Amino acid sequence: MAMFIRVDIDEAVQRDPALCRQLVEVCPVDIFALEESGRVTTVEPNLDECTLCALCWEAAPEGQVNVVRLYRE
Amino acid sequence: MRFYEYEAKDLLRRHGVPLPQSRLAHTAEEAAAAAAELGPVVLKSQVLSGGRMKAGGVKFADTPDEAAAATTEILEIAINGLRPVGVLAEEKRTITQEYFAAVTYDGRAKLPVIIFSDMGGIDIEEVAEQHPEHLSRTHFSAARPFSDYIAKNAVAAVGVTGNDLNALTRIVASLARIFLQYDLTLAEINPIGRLDDGAILALDSHMDMEAEARRTHQALLKELGVDDDDNRQARPPTPFEIAAAQLDAADPRGVAGNLTEFDGNLGLIIGAGGGSLTLFDAVRQAGGHPANYCEIGGNPSVSKAAALTKLICEQPKVEKIAVMMNVVSNTRVDIVARGVIKGCIEAGFDPSEKIAIFRIPGSWEEEGFAILDRYGVDYVDRSVSMHEAAARAVAKMQA
Numbered sequence: 143m144a145m146f147i148r149v150d151i152d153e154a155v156q157r158d159p160a161l162c163r164q165l166v167e168v169c170p171v172d173i174f175a176l177e178e179s180g181r182v183t184t185v186e187p188n189l190d191e192c193t194l195c196a197l198c199w200e201a202a203p204e205g206q207v208n209v210v211r212l213y214r215e
Numbered sequence: 216m217r218f219y220e221y222e223a224k225d226l227l228r229r230h231g232v233p234l235p236q237s238r239l240a241h242t243a244e245e246a247a248a249a250a251a252e253l254g255p256v257v258l259k260s261q262v263l264s265g266g267r268m269k270a271g272g273v274k275f276a277d278t279p280d281e282a283a284a285a286t287t288e289i290l291e292i293a294i295n296g297l298r299p300v301g302v303l304a305e306e307k308r309t310i311t312q313e314y315f316a317a318v319t320y321d322g323r324a325k326l327p328v329i330i331f332s333d334m335g336g337i338d339i340e341e342v343a344e345q346h347p348e349h350l351s352r353t354h355f356s357a358a359r360p361f362s363d364y365i366a367k368n369a370v371a372a373v374g375v376t377g378n379d380l381n382a383l384t385r386i387v388a389s390l391a392r393i394f395l396q397y398d399l400t401l402a403e404i405n406p407i408g409r410l411d412d413g414a415i416l417a418l419d420s421h422m423d424m425e426a427e428a429r430r431t432h433q434a435l436l437k438e439l440g441v442d443d444d445d446n447r448q449a450r451p452p453t454p455f456e457i458a459a460a461q462l463d464a465a466d467p468r469g470v471a472g473n474l475t476e477f478d479g480n481l482g483l484i485i486g487a488g489g490g491s492l493t494l495f496d497a498v499r500q501a502g503g504h505p506a507n508y509c510e511i512g513g514n515p516s517v518s519k520a521a522a523l524t525k526l527i528c529e530q531p532k533v534e535k536i537a538v539m540m541n542v543v544s545n546t547r548v549d550i551v552a553r554g555v556i557k558g559c560i561e562a563g564f565d566p567s568e569k570i571a572i573f574r575i576p577g578s579w580e581e582e583g584f585a586i587l588d589r590y591g592v593d594y595v596d597r598s599v600s601m602h603e604a605a606a607r608a609v610a611k612m613q614a
């Protein structure tokens with residue numbers, strides 16, 4: 143169970159297969175993965191490795207990928 | 216990385232240092248054959264530990280039968296938990312005077328130093344304390360070619376003259392060159408003996424090579440028969456140390472391992488630019504008792520830092536841990552903070568209780584401090600020195 147990071151993916155992302163693939167590509171710590179259906183999902187054991195590099199939320203339209211720092215909530 | 220005496224002597228021989236005749240024996244039969252060839256011999260356990268004489272690892276034999284019997288006994292004796300790899304059978308000589316020579320690094324002077332004494336064969340610390348006039352310390356440059364003149368000064372400084380001065384100068388100069396050429400951290404001959412016929416020989420030797428230099432000197436190590444996986448530590452690794460090495464090797468991201476176990480109760484997660492050594496010493500100076508030395512740095516992953524923390528916290532003797540580093544640049548404070556908190560919790564402890572102090576200033580420290588605040592962990596920034604942080608951790612242990 144991730145203790146420090148949660149990543150929220152807006153449903154709009156799922157309608158853009160290229161963006162789904164891009165999220166998997168950009169994340170340096172493999173937090174995103176593609177399901178067989180082509181939907182992008184998060185890899186639970188890797189969430190706390192998030193480096194807050196911003197590559198995912200900058201790849202997506204504003205507000206569609208949110209990296210939440212649970213310790214700041 | 217330590218060398219056995221017979222390997223150290225092999226190095227000395229290659230550099231022209233005069234030695235008694237000797238044979239390495241792995242069995243009683245080989246020792247008997249050596250005694251038949253050499254005459255009366257001294258038989259010395261080949262073990263990577265001091266205290267051989269006291270432990271019965273050194274014996275004398277006048278005949279091949281005596282040599283065989285003594286070797287059988289020596290091969291059975293473990294010294295400080297280490298079993299001998301063989302016995303060095305060396306011709307027995309009559310010694311009229313013993314000298315001491317060593318080359319090592321003087322950390323304070325940041326230079327190599329020759330330590331020489333005309334009172335060899337006994338504990339050199341005792342000589343330094345009780346007979347300082349019989350000991351010289353001569354620093355030299357590791358960058359410039361070594362000159363025999365430096366060795367001569369080191370020997371002459373304790374009043375040695377004449378033939379002994381000339382012979383000892385050659386031996387000490389060779390020792391210094393061996394030290395530099397093979398990246399040693401210690402090259403020692405104790406004793407160097409003057410025999411009844413005036414000859415001067417290296418009678419026992421101890422050498423340590425910088426572990427990081429092994430790759431540079433692979434060819435030499437191969438010639439000496441040292442295997443790549445022969446780590447040559449002073450004692451076998453403990454299960455704690457093995458587990459730390461395994462978790463470090465399992466994840467290439469950063470360093471979180473290189474752990475050495477000690478007897479104390481304060482677990483240490485320390486590092487950054489030599490900070491680990493400084494912090495370990497600071498804990499000791501403050502009266503603390505480290506349960507371990509370790510190194511963390513190079514921005515390890517959260518899971519790697521967590522695994523190391525969990526391992527340390529799970530040691531029954533560890534009452535609290537101190538997480539302390541020098542100012543970090545590439546290692547991130549928040550990543551380490553996440554790792555150590557996670558490791559504590561996974562080991563079943565409350566981070567606010569278990570972590571005596573967190574002192575890692577530097578990259579992403581605000582983010583790290585937010586995490587530490589959230590979990591109630593006591594932390595300090597760079598305005599608190601490493602020594603002060605170590606002292607605060609020790610004070611909490613004593614509270």
Ligand code: SF4
Nearest residue numbers: 169192193195196198
């Ligand atoms: S911020 Fe960087 S590390 Fe974190 S999920 Fe996004 S891409 Fe991955």
